[in-house]
Amino acid sequence: MSLTVIGVRHHSPACARLVGSTIAALRPAFVLIEGPADMNERIGEMLLGHELPVAIFTSYLDDRRRHGSWAPFCEYSPEWEALRAGSESGAQLRFIDLPAWHEAFADRDNRYADAELRYAEAVERLCAEFGVDNSDALWDHVIEMCPADGVSDRLSAYFDVIRGESAAGEPDTAREAYMARWIRAARAEAGDRPVVVVVGGFHRPALLRLVAEPSSGGLADAPAGASGWPEIPQPPAEATAGSYLVPYSFRRLDAFGGYQSGMPSPEYYQRLWESGPEEAARHLVTAVAGRLRKRGQPVSTADLIAARTAAEALARLRGHTHPARVDVLDGLAGALVNEALDVPLPWAVRGVVTAGQHPAVVEMTAALSGERVGRLHPDTPxxxxxxxxxxxxxxxxxxxxxxxxxxxxxxxxxxxxxxxxxxxxxxxxxxxxxxxxxxxxxxxxxxxxxxxxxxxxxxxxxxxxxxxxxxxxxxxxxxxxxxxxxxxxxxxxxxxxxxxxxxxxxxxxxxxxxxxxxxxxxATDLPVLGRVLAVTLALWRHDRLLGTAGSAALGVVVAAASRRILWLAEGWHAPGAPADRARIAAVVAVRDAVVHAAGVGVDRTSAVEVAGRIAADRAAPPDLRGAFFGLGRSLLDETAPPGLFPDPAQAVRGAFAGGTAGDWLSGLFAVAREPVLAPAGILTLLDDLIGGLGADDFLFALPALRQAFTYFPPRERETIGERLLARRGLGGSGRDLLRVTVGAETVAAGMALDEMIEQRLASAGLISAEESG
Structure with a gap:
């Protein structure tokens, strides 16, 4: 019995040709393929006659994680060629890898991500040896652009160097042990007939070693199923997992677009698969010119001749019989890009196309990517x-x-x-x-x-x-x-x-x-938390349109956000900070939550106690002290500790004595305007305190005072104006006081001018000091 293990690079035309020719020559009993074993009962779906590219998509969902994984196939994928050639030769087909929902794939969303990228040192050493920029150019140089004769030996040598003697990580070790069990079972079942195995070249050295070694325990020697084949792992009972074929596209397959597999430029490799390197190079130049001309970029016949000439010269210099992908790209860049580039060419560094690339370079990579989109056969489940x-x-x-x-x-x-x-x-x-x-x-x-x-x-x-x-x-x-x-x-x-x-x-x-x-x-952002609480509370209380009123989930947010705001505010120490409307709004949201959402767990007693501590904390910002004073007074009931909040008049005098009246009042007025508007409120006291400020102190306090009184709506400001006029024995409407036709800065400047004139008149003896005051 002969065992042939072909190590491949996923999405490689050269590897796909090797797989097809090997299977056609050996006509094996079994073709084993690196792929999800849970699809074995449904391999017939793979062969319905889809338009490629397609992929096996596997989803997994439980209480701990949600995982999605793809195993893509295009016409030049070695795994797809194994399915096609194996079916045509009459072989039995088996996928032999762990299912994609398995924890061995928890850190990747693509089964066919290049393993050698995790062994960059070996790749870097080979790139230096052959004088190429990266693993893509290296692969083309040693595999794709070389004659088909001897490709098997070159592949073996390449992957032996990449893998070396290094042990794989735990996930790959588990996968290799499982795949080895399938190979052993196939050998036993095949008798004297050949078995062909198609796996990523990174796994080949380990699989050959595992199959040759005697039983060593562990996963590789777990009990086989009743048929003699390894059992296929089942997802946990509480999890939901499933695999389906999905249409795929070349753009999703392209490494330049972020795909984890190693072969970029799928349209180029499709042409290489169909027509060979010479036609692939010719198509690439034509496609790039067509895209650029369609977008209004001038591309002359002389430019194309220069690009082809440069590509052929680079190919000879690099030892290629025909221009390789990077030869053509470099030739195009030399002919079409005349400016200095701020970022490296994407095919020189490997990876996604970054911002700042020249438009011609972007169109080159797009032309190589292609527009193909797969289509599933109508009978696909x-x-x-x-x-x-x-x-x-x-x-x-x-x-x-x-x-x-x-x-x-x-x-x-x-x-x-x-x-x-x-x-x-x-x-x-x-x-x-x-x-x-x-x-x-x-x-x-x-x-x-x-x-x-x-x-x-x-x-x-x-x-x-x-x-x-x-x-x-x-x-x-x-x-x-x-x-x-x-x-x-x-x-x-x-x-x-x-x-x-x-x-x-x-x-x-x-x-x-x-x-x-x-x-x-x-959460740590007090203003943002306040906005979230305000909107969530409104939805919980009022929203009949979307049906969220009384929602349990929103109620949880209301209670949790209220507690978190109180906790954050109590630790907020910035005694000189100016008033912050967003910060004050968070306290307003807590007030509304306590008043309207007690049923979801917003604790009134706790809110009052925290408010008392913050209102008395001289290290807290003045606006928070005022806001929490207002919160405490508005929520005060007979259960509150005696003396927790001073009389409003006493608190106002303290704010004026500390020089932070405007900011303190902003907090108070935002949360509780009643102390001002009540018949026996503090309006008269405020009038006396503000009127008693010296000119300089008043001008300094004016911006903060103006901000504080903006919390009163127009009708309430009109009421305040009428009471102040009545206190002075003046007639007129309070509304007229609100219709100032000039800005506050102009008013302040006029007051400063009046003060200066009075001082000079007094110093000249033209008015008395009492009159100037």
Missing amino acids: LPPLVHSATIELERHGLDRAGEPTVDLTDPRDRAVSRILHRVRVLDIPGFRRDSGPATGIDPVLREQWTVRRHEHRLAALIEAGGYGPTLEAAAAARIAQRIGGAGGDLGALADALFDAALCGFTDLGSDVPGRLERGVAT
Whole structure:
């Protein structure tokens, strides 16, 4: 019996050719492929006749983690060629790797990410030896651009150097042990017939060693299933996991776009696979010229001749029979880019296209990426969410292009809005809200949407199927995940809660209140926390439009945010800080929560006690001292400790004596204006204290005093004006006092001028000192 283990680089045309020719020559009993073993019963789905690229998408969801993983295939993927050639030769096909939901894949979302990138030292040494920039150029130089004869030996040598004697990490060790069990079982089952194994070249040395060694215990020697083949791991009972084929695209496959696999420029390698290196190079030049001309960039025939000449010269210099990918790219860059570049060329450093690249360079990488989008065969099984969402969208006429307007006061339109928001929350492309309410208390009652067909909609729905079988279940799970991952990011928590309201969710699961409480309890930004509390409380109290009034999740946020604001404010020490309206607004939000939301756990007694301590804390900012004085006085009842809050008149005198009257009053007026407006209130005292300020002290205090009195609405300011006129025995309307036709700065400057003139008149003996005062 012969065992042939082919180590490949994923998405390599040269490796795919080797796999196809080896299987055709050996006609093996089994073809074993690095891929998810839980798909073995469904390999027939892979061979239905899809338009590539496609991918196996696996989703996993439990209380601890949500994981999504892709195993992409294109025509020149060695794994796909193994499926095609193996089926054609009559071999039995098996995937032999752990399922993608397994914890061995917890740190990656792509099964075929290049392992050698984790062994950069060996790659760097080889790049220096061959005089190339990176592993992509190295691979083309030693594999893709060389004759097919001897490619197997070159691959073995390459991966032996990359792997060396280094031990793999724990995840790869578990995978290799599991794959070795499949190889042993296939050898036993095949008898005298050959077995061909196609795996990432990084794993080949370890698998050969494991298969040759006697049993060593551990995962490799776990009991086999009843058929003699290794058992396929099953997800935990409390978890949801599933795998489905999804359409893929060259753009998602491209390393320049961030894909983790090692082969960039999929359109170039597709041409290399179909037509060879000479035609691939010619197509690349033509495609780049076409893209640039379409965008109005001048590309002359002389430029193209110069690019081809440079590419051929570089190929000869680098020892290539035909121009390789980097030869063509370098030739194009030399002919089309005349300016100095601020960033390295993307094919020289390997990775995504960074900002600041020359437009011609961007078009080069785009031309190499290509526009191909896969298409599944109509008989391909799809997850329940696809069918559920399709029915919902068709029922409401949302499956076609349009610009629907939704009236949120109409129950039928509100149902349409919720469907649209659910697909938006799941990141299904083609649905965009152009306008609508920004909060649940926003007076905007209509939404405007744009719906467009999108080539990636099916793939996105399949991938979202891991969250649940229906739009409602999937969107709720997605929002719950966002809440769990927000931590102390109040903006993210608020966005998730508002999305829940827009989707029509008032109950996101029993664990969500705990997540919300933990997230709010770690917040550190007092003003932001105040805004979140104010909006959440309003939604909890009033929102009938979106149905969030009385929501348990919002109630948890109200209680937790109130406690957190009180805790943060008590530790806020900045005695000289000016008044901050956002900081004061947080205290106002706590007041409203105590008054209106006692039923969700906002403790009135605790709020009064904290207010008393902060109001008396001279290290606290004056605006917070005033705000918490107002909070305590407004919440004071017979249960409060005696003497906790001084008389308002005494507190006001203390603020004026400390020189922080305006800031202190800003806090007080924002939270409690009643002490001023009450018949026996402090208005008369304020009039006396302000009138008793010297000219300089008054001008210094004026901006803060003006800010403090802006907390009174116009009608109340008019009342204050009328009382002040009456106190002076003057007639007229208080409203007239509010109609100042010049700015406060002009008034202050005029007062300063009056003061200066009076002082000079007094010094000249023209008026008495009493008159000047």
